Each structure stands twice: as C-alpha cells, then as structure tokens.
Amino acid sequence: MRLRETLSDFWNEFKTKKVGLVGVLLLTLTVVVAVMAPVIAPMDLKRWKDPTYWENNPKSVPPVWVPYLFGKTPVPQIVISDFDVKARKLGGFPLIVATKEFNYTYDDFPNQVRIYFNLSHGGAGAFLQVTLYRPDGQSVTIFTDTIYPSTGNETYGGWFEKNVDCNREKKVRIAVATWLQKNGLNVTADDVIVPVALFSDMKSLKQGNPKTLKGVYKIEFKSATQGKKLELERLEFLMSATAYGLLGTDDVGRDLFKGLVWGTPIALMIGVLTSVISVVVGLFYGVTSGYIGGFTDEVMMRVVDILMAMPKLPILLMLAIVYKPTVFTIVFLLAIFGWMGISRVSRSMALQLRELAFVEAARSIGASRWRIIGVHIVPNIVPYTVAALALGIPDAILTEASLSFLGLGDPSLPTWGSILHDAEQGGALGSGMWWWFIPPGLAIAIVSMAFVFIGYAIDEIVNPRLRRR
Amino acid sequence: MAGSFGRYITMRVLNSIIVIIAVLMITLILFGPMVDEQLRKQIMDEIKKQVIKGGKFGQYKSAEEVQKVIQEKYELRIKSLGLDKPWYYRIWGDLTRTLKLDLGRSWFLKSDSGSRRVVDIILERIPRTVVLFGTSTILILVLQLLLGARAAAKPGTLFDRMIVVAGLLGYAFATWWVGMVLLYLFAYLIPLFPTGGMTSIPPPSDPLGYALDVMWHLTLPVLAILLVALGGGAYVTRNLMIGIMTEDYILTSRAKGVPERRIIYYHALKMAAPPILTGVTLAIAGIFSGGLLTEIVFNWPGMGLLYWDALNSLDIPVIMGNVYFTTVLIVLANLVADILYGVVDPRVRLGAGVRR
Numbered sequence: 001m002r003l004r005e006t007l008s009d010f011w012n013e014f015k016t017k018k019v020g021l022v023g024v025l026l027l028t029l030t031v032v033v034a035v036m037a038p039v040i041a042p043m044d045l046k047r048w049k050d051p052t053y054w055e056n057n058p059k060s061v062p063p064v065w066v067p068y069l070f071g072k073t074p075v076p077q078i079v080i081s082d083f084d085v086k087a088r089k090l091g092g093f094p095l096i097v098a099t100k101e102f103n104y105t106y107d108d109f110p111n112q113v114r115i116y117f118n119l120s121h122g123g124a125g126a127f128l129q130v131t132l133y134r135p136d137g138q139s140v141t142i143f144t145d146t147i148y149p150s151t152g153n154e155t156y157g158g159w160f161e162k163n164v165d166c167n168r169e170k171k172v173r174i175a176v177a178t179w180l181q182k183n184g185l186n187v188t189a190d191d192v193i194v195p196v197a198l199f200s201d202m203k204s205l206k207q208g209n210p211k212t213l214k215g216v217y218k219i220e221f222k223s224a225t226q227g228k229k230l231e232l233e234r235l236e237f238l239m240s241a242t243a244y245g246l247l248g249t250d251d252v253g254r255d256l257f258k259g260l261v262w263g264t265p266i267a268l269m270i271g272v273l274t275s276v277i278s279v280v281v282g283l284f285y286g287v288t289s290g291y292i293g294g295f296t297d298e299v300m301m302r303v304v305d306i307l308m309a310m311p312k313l314p315i316l317l318m319l320a321i322v323y324k325p326t327v328f329t330i331v332f333l334l335a336i337f338g339w340m341g342i343s344r345v346s347r348s349m350a351l352q353l354r355e356l357a358f359v360e361a362a363r364s365i366g367a368s369r370w371r372i373i374g375v376h377i378v379p380n381i382v383p384y385t386v387a388a389l390a391l392g393i394p395d396a397i398l399t400e401a402s403l404s405f406l407g408l409g410d411p412s413l414p415t416w417g418s419i420l421h422d423a424e425q426g427g428a429l430g431s432g433m434w435w436w437f438i439p440p441g442l443a444i445a446i447v448s449m450a451f452v453f454i455g456y457a458i459d460e461i462v463n464p465r466l467r468r469r
Numbered sequence: 470m471a472g473s474f475g476r477y478i479t480m481r482v483l484n485s486i487i488v489i490i491a492v493l494m495i496t497l498i499l500f501g502p503m504v505d506e507q508l509r510k511q512i513m514d515e516i517k518k519q520v521i522k523g524g525k526f527g528q529y530k531s532a533e534e535v536q537k538v539i540q541e542k543y544e545l546r547i548k549s550l551g552l553d554k555p556w557y558y559r560i561w562g563d564l565t566r567t568l569k570l571d572l573g574r575s576w577f578l579k580s581d582s583g584s585r586r587v588v589d590i591i592l593e594r595i596p597r598t599v600v601l602f603g604t605s606t607i608l609i610l611v612l613q614l615l616l617g618a619r620a621a622a623k624p625g626t627l628f629d630r631m632i633v634v635a636g637l638l639g640y641a642f643a644t645w646w647v648g649m650v651l652l653y654l655f656a657y658l659i660p661l662f663p664t665g666g667m668t669s670i671p672p673p674s675d676p677l678g679y680a681l682d683v684m685w686h687l688t689l690p691v692l693a694i695l696l697v698a699l700g701g702g703a704y705v706t707r708n709l710m711i712g713i714m715t716e717d718y719i720l721t722s723r724a725k726g727v728p729e730r731r732i733i734y735y736h737a738l739k740m741a742a743p744p745i746l747t748g749v750t751l752a753i754a755g756i757f758s759g760g761l762l763t764e765i766v767f768n769w770p771g772m773g774l775l776y777w778d779a780l781n782s783l784d785i786p787v788i789m790g791n792v793y794f795t796t797v798l799i800v801l802a803n804l805v806a807d808i809l810y811g812v813v814d815p816r817v818r819l820g821a822g823v824r825r
Binding site for chain 1: 642658777796800
C-alpha cells in the first residue's frame with residue numbers, strides 16, 4: 001500500500017497550496033460544464049456552422065440581461081403560430097384567410113421580422129398576400145407572391161415553403177417604402193428599415209426619432225388558388241428579440257452561450273490528448289536517448305535541438321492549410337511540437353538513474369536494455385512528468401486557439417478560437433459587440449489557468465529544489 | 470581556449486542552417502504540388518490566349534486542330550520547365566532558388582508599391598514587424614530583470630507573490646486576445662489610442678512627428694505583448710535570483726559589508742544573466758508568434774497581417790515566402806541570443822562543455 005500512502009501524502013501537501021486549490025476549483029468547474037454541455041446547451045453540434053439552423057434567431061443582439069442593466073425591458077422572441085385559419089370558396093375556388101391579433105407594448109423595435117409559410121397547393125399554383133393592420137388604423141401589405149403552377153411531379157411540386165426575412169427581401173422593402181411615401185416620408189427601398197417602419201408611430205418616424213406604436217396589431221395571411229386544393233401546412237410570424245440568450249448572438253444569429261459551452265469539451269479534449277501523447281513520446285524518447293548514451297544519444301538530442309528551434313506556428317499553419325484538419329489531426333500536429341521539452345528533462349534524469357545501484361543490479365542479473373528502461377527507469381521519472389503534463393495542456397489549448405483564430409481549425413465545430421476568428425472578421429470590436437469576443441477568450445484563459453495552477457503546485461511538491469518559502 | 474568557443478558557435482550556426490533548410494523542405498513538400506498545379510493552369514491559359522488571339526483567320530481548319538496545337542505547345546512548355554515530372558525532381562532547384570531569395574510571384578497580393586514579387590511584398594513588411602517585435606523584446610528583457618530582481622530581493626512579500634501569479638497568468642492568456650480587449654477598451658470605448666495601423670493616414674511628414682505617430686500606434690500592441698510575456702520572464706528571473714542568493718559568495722559579500730543593492734543588482738544579476746538569456750532564447754519564438762497574431766488584431770501591416778491576408782486569399786507563394794522569412798528571423802534571433810550567452814557565460818566561452 002505504498003502507493004496509497006504516497007498519494008495521501010501528496011494530497012495533504014497539495015491542500016496547503018492555495019494556487020493549486022484554485023486550479024482544482026477552476027478545473028472542476030470546466031469539467032462540469034463540459035460534461036453537462038448536452039443538458040445546459042442542447043443543440044445539433046454538426047449544424048453550428050450552418051446559417052439556416054440559426055436563421056430565426058435575432059442577429060448581433062446582446063445577452064438578455066444587458067438591457068435590464070440600463071433599465072430597459074428587451075423585446076422577447078415573439079412567434080405567432082396559432083392563427084385562426086378560415087377556409088372558404090370564392091367563385092368555386094379555395095381561399096384561405098388566416099388572422100391573428102397580438103399586443104405590442106415594447107419600447108424597442110424587434111431585431112427582425114420574418115414570415116414563414118408552407119402552403120400546399122396541389123401543383124396548381126397560388127397567390128398569397130400578407131397584411132399587417134396597425135393600431136392607428138393603417139394597414140401595410142408587406143408581402144405578396146405568386147406561386148406558379150408546377151410542371152414537375154405532384155409530390156415535389158405540390159407545396160411551397162418560404163421563410164421571408166422582411167428586412168432582406170426586396171419585395172417587402174419596396175412595399176414598405178411605398179407605404180411610407182404615401183404617408184409623406186421621403187424614403188427609398190434601399191434605406192428603409194422594415195422592423196422599425198412597421199412598428200413605429202408615424203409622427204415620431206417623420207421627426208426622425210422613431211418610437212414604437214403600442215397597441216393591438218393584426219397580421220393577416222390570404223391565399224387563393226385556381227386549382228382544387230389549398231391547405232396551409234404551417235404559418236408563422238416572427239418578431240425576433242432585441243436581446244437573446246445568456247451571451248447574445250453573433251452576426252448570423254448563433255447563440256454564443258451554446259458555442260461557449262460546447263467549446264469546453266472540445267478544448268479539454270484537445271489539450272489533454274495532446275499533452276498525454278507529448279509526455280509519453282517525450283518520456284520514452286528521452287529515457288532511451290539518455291540510457292543508451294554515446295553516439296545514439298548525440299544524434300537523438302540533435303534532432304530535439306533542431307525540432308525545438310523550428311518555428312511552431314508557421315509550420316502548423318502550413319500543415320493545416322494542406323490537410324484541412326479535424327480535431328484529431330490537430331491533436332496529432334500539436335503533439336509533434338510538444339514532446340521535446342520533456343524528452344530533455346527525462347534524458348538528464350535517465351543519465352543519473354542509470355548510474356544508480358538498483359539499475360546496475362538489474363543489469364548484472366541480465367535484464368535486457370528495454371526491460372531496464374521500461375521497468376526500472378521510466379516508472380521513476382513518471383512522477384516528475386505529471387507537472388509537465390498539466391503545463392502542456394494550456395499550451396496545446398492556446399496553440400489550437402491561435403490556429404482556429406487564423407481560420408485553420410476544425411471547420412465544423414464551435415471552438416473558442418473559431419468564434420474569435422468570426423468576431424475579428426465580423427468587426428465585433430468596431431460595433432461594440434463585447435459579448436462576442438470577451439467570453440471565448442476568458443474561457444480559454446480560465447481553462448488554461450486551471451492547468452497552469454495545478455501544474456505549478458505539483459511542480460513545487462515533486463521538485464523540492466524549486467520550493468522557496 | 471578560443472577554439473572551443475569557436476566550436477560552440479559553429480555548432481549553433483550549423484543548427485540554424487539545418488533548421489532553415491528543414492523548414493524549406495517541409496514548405497516545398499507541402500505546397501509543391503499545389504504550386505505546380507497553379508503554374509500548369511497559368512501556362513495553359515497563356516497558351517490558349519496566344520493561340521486563339523494570335524492565330525490568323527483561317528489558319529486552323531477545325532476546333533480539334535486548335536485544341537491539338539494548344540496541347541502541343543502546352544506540353545512543350547511544361548517539358549521545358551520540367552513540370553512534366555513530379556515536384557520532387559525539381560526540389561533542388563527550388564531550394565537553391567529560394568535560398569537566393571527568388572520566391573516567384575504572388576497569386577493575388579501586391580506590395581504597397583504595386584509589385585507582385587513575393588520578395589518585395591515581404592521585404593516591405595519585415596522592418597515593421599521588427600519594430601514591433603524588437604521594441605517588445607527589449608522592454609520585456611529590461612523590465613523582467615528589474616522586476617524579477619526586486620521580487621527576489623524580498624521573497625514572500627506581496628510584490629513577490631504578484632510576480633509569481635503574473636508569471637503563471639502569462640501562460641494562460643493568448644496575446645492576441647489580450648490585444649483585442651485592450652483595443653476595445655482603449656481605442657473604441659475610450660478613444661485614447663488609434664484603432665489600428667502603423668501610422669495615421671496620411672502619415673505626418675516631418676521625421677519627429679512620424680516617429681511619435683508610430684509610437685502612438687505602437688503603444689497598445691506592445692502593451693498586449695508585455696502583459697502576457699513579461700510576467701513569465703520576471704518569474705524566471707526571480708527563481709534564478711533566489712537560487713543565486715543562497716550561494717556562499719553572496720554571503721561572503723554580505724559579510725564584507727557590500728550594500729544589499731549592489732549585491733542584488735550587480736553580483737547576483739551578473740550570475741543570473743546567462744540562464745536568463747537562455748530563457749529569452751526559448752521565449753523568442755513564442756513572443757514572435759504571439760506578435761504575429763497580435764498584428765492581425767491591431768491591423769499592424771507586418772508579416773503577421775500578411776499571413777492573415779494570404780490565408781484569406783489562399784495566396785500560397787506568399788505564405789511560403791512568409792514562412793521562410795519568419796523562420797530566418799526566429800533562427801537569427803535565437804542565434805544572437807546563443808552567441809550572447811556564450812559571451813556572458815565563461816563556462817561556455819572556455820569550453821567547460823555545458824549542455825543546455
């Protein structure tokens with residue numbers, strides 16, 4: 001039971017290191033987040049980079065708790081889907097009218113307005129029109145569309161689905177601009193902001209200081225066909241929030257909290273795997289070199305010297321360009337440049353150990369070179385590599401983040417570095433979107449700190465020479 | 470025994486040359502096929518243009534004939550350039566060409582003066598990177614000596630503990646992210662410093678104004694690099710100094726009545742200098758890479774920003790050239806530190822055979 005005693009001694013000593021305990025605390029936190037990721041932030045991980053997955057989310061909005069700090073109530077995500085649908089016949093042809101009233105009482109305008117519909121028209125084509133009735137008695141026909149009869153087969157051409165982003169869709173912009181012009185405003189379709197125009201008090205809009213028009217609005221969806229069948233499969237009117245989630249969204253509407261949470265297991269995995277591989281390779285390489293000695297040692301250490309002098313980042317960058325990496329290839333690439341430091345330390349320790357009596361005893365009873373290395377030398381060095389193992393993790397995490405920041409990480413996963421890459425490219429700094437670039441960098445720092453602190457504390461215990469006061 | 474010092478230097482130089490050649494080989498192996506592919510495409514386009522535009526009316530009877538002529542000319546050109554054989558047949562030529570700084574032409578990017586030669590694009594940027602990197606390295610070196618020595622003078626005090634924590638924190642933060650935060654705070658939120666670039670647009674015309682303008686633009690990026698790298702340096706200095714302070718000769722000096730300040734800043738620091746230089750050697754590549762990424766954040770038009778630009782347009786020749794020059798710069802910086810190390814450490818100079 002020597003091992004158990006050693007471990008409990010170790011723990012007793014570790015408990016006295018404040019830095020180490022802080023590290024353990026931070027590590028526990030990150031591990032909990034990593035393990036709980038599917039519960040805290042459920043999402044389809046593979047669709048992180050797919051903009052259509054996030055299209056209903058508000059774009060570039062701050063976290064929900066931010067408006068409250070300024071004494072404002074944010075507009076929540078409003079989805080109207082329970083329409084009163086009435087199907088009638090008009091001159092023998094089917095006609096659908098779907099209406100819904102809603103109360104808009106917020107001080108802010110929605111981030112975006114969307115209309116989603118899925119219309120089954122049996123292939124005969126249809127005409128549709130969406131109108132918004134405002135509390136001040138005005139009505140705006142936001143969107144009109146003609147679905148042409150489908151020439152293809154029934155199953156494919158029998159229905160029509162569309163998700164209209166009202167501020168992007170040219171038709172909507174023209175319709176809204178025309179309506180505003182009728183009201184005496186001098187705007188064109190190019191500079192109208194649809195969500196603001198639709199929900200603003202006309203007087204305040206004319207003064208150039210738009211305020212919301214509060215009251216009961218009605219949204220109406222009408223559709224008619226010349227065919228026999230017309231059915232509304234799904235209809236949604238969406239006013240998206242001015243603040244979203246715990247950490248806001250980026251410019252394609254991705255929930256940054258989800259990205260941050262899912263970045264944790266990925267970063268941990270990359271860091272730990274890389275460091276373990278590096279330590280194992282470095283340990284055996286160094287011990288072999290030191291134990292064999294002579295010319296072999298000279299050559300093996302020369303290789304280490306040269307690899308150490310290689311510029312890590314430029315080479316990783318080239319490898320990443322050519323081999324479009326996944327997480328695992330990144331781990332492999334990082335490990336290539338991670339093992340040299342440990343190999344030097346293990347070599348010098350092996351040099352000392354091989355002169356000791358127990359090794360000589362093993363040699364004298366005829367133990368083979370590899371047995372001595374594997375059974376007698378390596379186990380004696382392992383404790384000293386634990387600190388290096390912990391310290392190698394933040395290094396790997398930071399290097400991976402740098403690669404991802406350059407746009408060379410795993411292209412499908414939400415890594416912290418890739419979020420920061422997007423933030424840099426999307427001008428997060430200029431537009432003041434701090435929620436986009438502060439949390440991922442802090443997360444990198446916190447996870448790295450956990451391992452740095454732990455590694456430092458272990459180093460102090462295992463290498464008493466480093467101990468001071 | 471100047472001979473052994475000479476041997477030490479020779480070994481270091483040899484190492485540097487091997488590193489540069491090895492990186493070059495990796496570059497050529499990785500990108501050789503891609504570059505060849507692009508070159509073939511360019512030649513094909515050129516010949517097509519030549520044949521179709523330069524041909525007289527009625528010279529060719531059919532489209533097949535045109536195709537045949539193009540194909541023949543193309544193959545001839547390819548053969549004359551040696552492009553019909555795989556890239557590794559030309560590696561020696563490519564290697565010597567690169568060593569002679571003939572890096573070819575870029576695919577997309579241009580230098581500020583409008584040149585498409587990769588050498589021109591990079592040479593223009595090296596001084597800018599050296600300014601940023603040199604300023605930060607010198608500042609780090611000086612400040613780490615002062616802070617580390619001060620911490621070591623009174624270990625266990627609040628100041629000392631702050632240095633330890635700062636040293637540990639330095640390992641945990643990405644320089645470029647610290648740069649982003651600084652930029653956001655002190656350029657966008659509180660507009661004290663410029664939001665990027667190396668000079669104002671247009672730059673001041675008088676030399677003094679220009680220098681001040683560059684320094685103004687330099688402040689935040691250097692601060693970012695310092696914040697991350699300084700703690701680690703000071704921490705290393707402190708550890709070395711504390712070790713040295715327990716040596717007998719320090720006790721002797723104290724007994725002789727040498728003032729404490731002189732003991733710390735003269736006797737002990739002199740002994741600590743060589744290993745500190747080793748530390749700097751090891752840190753140089755890190756500071757440099759951190760600096761490259763920091764350039765991107767601060768829009769500093771050096772080699773780091775060139776990586777970003779070249780990556781965004783996938784301009785392979787520029788990336789290859791940039792990797793080559795980055796390697797040379799890092800290796801040179803290391804070599805200088807190695808030689809300085811040899812100069813200050815008598816054990817190396819006199820050939821006591823210390824292995825680092």
